[in-house]
Amino acid sequence: MAVTVSLVLLFGLILFFLLRSNSLSYGSAFIAAMFGFFLASTGAAGPVNQLTAAFINALPNL
Numbered sequence: 001m002a003v004t005v006s007l008v009l010l011f012g013l014i015l016f017f018l019l020r021s022n023s024l025s026y027g028s029a030f031i032a033a034m035f036g037f038f039l040a041s042t043g044a045a046g047p048v049n050q051l052t053a054a055f056i057n058a059l060p061n062l
Contacts, residue, residue: 011035014031015031
């Protein structure tokens with residue numbers, strides 16, 4: 001668990017700086033995929049899924 005959280009923080013930080021510098025490439029896509037993969041294996045997966053489902057359910061009401 002501790003290693004997974006560390007990798008989520010590492011990939012999230014790298015992705016943040018890549019998005020801020022507008023240097024999006026295949027490497028950025030890999031970092032984003034790895035960030036999502038490791039984020040899904042943490043305790044944040046449940047709230048992220050619930051937030052996504054709430055957003056999708058709210059779209060027809062806009």
